[in-house]
Amino acid sequence: MACLLASVLTITLLAFIVGEILFKAWPAISKFGLGFITGIQWSPNREVFGVLPVLIGTAASSFLALLLALPLGLAIALFLSEDFLPPAIRQIIRFVVELLAAIPSVVYGLWGIFVVIPLVQKYGALVAAKLGFIPFLAGPAYGNSLLTASLVLALMVLPTITAISRSSLVAVPYALREGSYALGATRWETILSVIIPTAAPGIVASGILAFGRAMGETMAVAMLIGNSQRLSWSLLSPSNTLSALLANQFAEADGIQVSALMYAAALLVLLTLGVNIAGEAVLRRTQKATAGLR
Amino acid sequence: MTSTATHSDKNFFSADGKGTSVFRLFRNRFLTGLCVALSLLTLVPLFSIVILVIQNGCPLLSANLFTQLPPAPGMDGGGFGNAILGTLVMVGISLVFSVPLGILAAIFVNEYAPVSWLASAVRFVAKLLTGIPSIICGVFAFAAVVMTTHKFSALAGGIALAILILPTILLTAEQALLGVPYAFREASFGVGATPFQTIWRIVLPEAMPAIMTGVMLAVARAAGETAPVLFTALFSQNWIKGIMEPTASLSVLIYNFASLPYAYHIKLAWSASLVLVALVTLSNILAQVIFAPKHR
Known part of the structure; x- marks a missing residue:
């Protein structure tokens, strides 16, 4: 039974991936233990490895990207699910968002280097001069910064948010809209107090899944974030993420550094799997809930 | 409220x-x-x-881009023929692994045992695999292939890409099989066909266009990815000689050249982006076109 074999292979593949990475990471896990997670130094020359700044960078860049992308994605999803626009125009908007998803990560990176970095450098310096007393906006402002990476990440996760939010908005039963209009509500009163609350779990799920995507996104971030392991509160200073760390250091690493990078990779797998399982669970519950309304 | x-x-x-x-x-x-x-x-x-x-x-777009090798740092002229070839070779290798595995698993999930715990486990794992960051595929191929063979190679890059696209192929193939009306199977059993004959001669041919759509989407995805091949296939200034050699790819070329201080290399990176986006878009359009006749 080739088909049975293929199925078993697929299932074991995930276990094999996790197992292989943990196995290769074992020297670092046994040597550094949990100190790896809480350590703030990463210097391969002295064989000191700590990923706390990188973990914070990963969480901060993904969260910021989500914060920027969620309103935009929700606005587009509303456009695509309600009848504001004639179907032809909706089709064009949908095509444009799908095009965003088709552009390779490395092209976003290249574009970011020549468009977003100069912009952030120019306006970042102005902002840091005026509002530098706020720790998040403290100078000196760099082009290669957490903010730059988050801006581009926001674009990259937009299609995820739009697609999943749209399908949960479309799933809101038509009778609910009709009921709301019949009570005299305007279109936006209907959207804000009936449609969005009903679709809320699906919108939350789109956010969680987009967060997972943002955490794992590698190339554009590696090209834009500045790759610095120094802890900083400012959005305008360089930072790093787990995936960018792997992308930058793997090719030249040897000895215990490979092992330490495998440890970092294992953490990334754990985080993204956790986030994705949570997102899928929320999504599944939504589908059940809206199925009951029909 | x-x-x-x-x-x-x-x-x-x-x-x-x-x-x-x-x-x-x-x-x-x-x-x-x-x-x-x-x-x-x-x-x-x-x-x-x-x-x-x-x-x-566009400015650099010419036949030379597709036939010549990248210039040495600081030099002008040349192209990225080796990177285009390398990308195609690695996408090809990834298909060799992932297409049979994905389609066979989809057949099992949808035809042989649709309600077994094994089938739900396959679906669940495939869903989880879609959420795994692409760089993890690279890390895994590095651990499993590069560290065993002590060599960066097109094979390692291809395997990394294969893991990346396996869930896409599996899940689209399952949807494709699901789309074949049940009456087709009943008719086939009705004239005395075995389950094997039904699947291979009736269901699979009927689902083929939709399965190919999934494969083309996977090709588009694999061609555009950088992270899985970055430290598995590495990069090369030369033409590919065998699949056990470090191999250039369009995406890694863009990444490497984008940060170089030479104007000509940066222009090459933009041209490579144009070619890559064209390649990805073409695969996406092809995916739609293959499936289109079925909808009518």
């Missing part, structure tokens, strides 16, 4: 609620306008990317 409802109840039906209804109309318009503005805002970066890639990618 209840507090706003009772508040507006007073004005909903009252004759002198004029001011409020103006406010409600205004709010309605304002929010629609806001929604338009936010949607248009997302068009700006997209157009910026597309225009810049075309504008900066």
Whole structure:
């Protein structure tokens, strides 16, 4: 039974991936233990490895990207699910968002280097001069910064948010809209107090899944974030993420550094799997809930 | 929600609620306008990317780009023929592994044991695999292939890409099989065919166009990815000699050249972006076209 074999292979593949990475990471896990997670130094020359700044960078860049992308994605999803626009125009908007998803990560990176970095450098310096007393906006402002990476990440996760939010908005039963209009509500009163609350779990799920995507996104971030392991509160200073760390250091690493990078990779797998399982669970519950309304 | 409802109840039906209804109309318009503005805002970066890639990618576009090797640092001239070939070879290797595995597993899940725990486990794992960051595929191929063979190679890059696209192929193939009407199977069993004959001679040919759509989407995905091949296939200035050699790819070329201080290399990176985006878009369009006749 080739088909049975293929199925078993697929299932074991995930276990094999996790197992292989943990196995290769074992020297670092046994040597550094949990100190790896809480350590703030990463210097391969002295064989000191700590990923706390990188973990914070990963969480901060993904969260910021989500914060920027969620309103935009929700606005587009509303456009695509309600009848504001004639179907032809909706089709064009949908095509444009799908095009965003088709552009390779490395092209976003290249574009970011020549468009977003100069912009952030120019306006970042102005902002840091005026509002530098706020720790998040403290100078000196760099082009290669957490903010730059988050801006581009926001674009990259937009299609995820739009697609999943749209399908949960479309799933809101038509009778609910009709009921709301019949009570005299305007279109936006209907959207804000009936449609969005009903679709809320699906919108939350789109956010969680987009967060997972943002955490794992590698190339554009590696090209834009500045790759610095120094802890900083400012959005305008360089930072790093787990995936960018792997992308930058793997090719030249040897000895215990490979092992330490495998440890970092294992953490990334754990985080993204956790986030994705949570997102899928929320999504599944939504589908059940809206199925009951029909 | 209840507090706003009772508040507006007073004005909903009252004759002198004029001011409020103006406010409600205004709010309605304002929010629609806001929604338009936010949607248009997302068009700006997209157009910026597309225009810049075309504008900066076109000047160097010539036959040389596709037939010549990248220039040495600081030199002008040359192209990235080896990177295009390398990308195609690695995508090919990834298909060799992932297409049979994905389709066979999909057949098992949908035809042989659709309600078994094994089938739900396969679906669950495939879902989880889609959520795994692409760089993890590279890390795994590095651990499993590069560290065993002590060599960066096209094979390692291909295997990394295979893991990346396996869930896409599996899940689209399963949907494709699901789309074949049940009557087809009943008719086949009715004339005395075995389950094997039914699957291979009736169901699979019927589902083939939709399965190929999934494969083309996977090709588009694999061709555009950088992270899985970055430290598995590495890069090479030369033509590919065998699959056990470090191999150039378009995406890694863009990454490497983008940070070089040489103007010509940066121009090459833009041209490579143009070629890569064209390749990915072409695969996506092909995916739609293959499936289109089935819809009519």
